[in-house]
Amino acid sequence: MTNYADCTYCGGEVVEKKIDYDYRREKHLMVVNNVPAGVCRQCGEKYFKPGVLKQMDEIYHDIFDRHQKPKRTLTVPAVSL
Template structure:
């Protein structure tokens, strides 16, 4: 799935297509997608997705069938006392 991307709208850098990992939140759930095609700015790292990719991610996130591996993620609360 190759797509030609315009230059980065933030820094003007060259955007090239790569396969990336996307952390997608929906409600209280977090779904991690691997091998997602996206345009990534070589200069600042900003990511761009086609409408078809976004629609597919939304549909896959709603599907509760687990087809990949499961990872465990620790959740920590931020505390102001730790800010120096």
């Protein structure tokens, strides 16, 4: 089930995990839980399969363009330094 190539940055082994991912695009941020992703064991770089990226892209458009209500909404602090 894990068929990720080795990490392009450090050559480490990439294993599949379920992660929480901050999907950022334009001025929007969407938190996606339970995303299957390849994670490098050495440097932690994340890799997504095209189908997973497509799914997140779809959800993004559902929420921000088609105004579907997400299951949950988080409030995040915003600060400046």
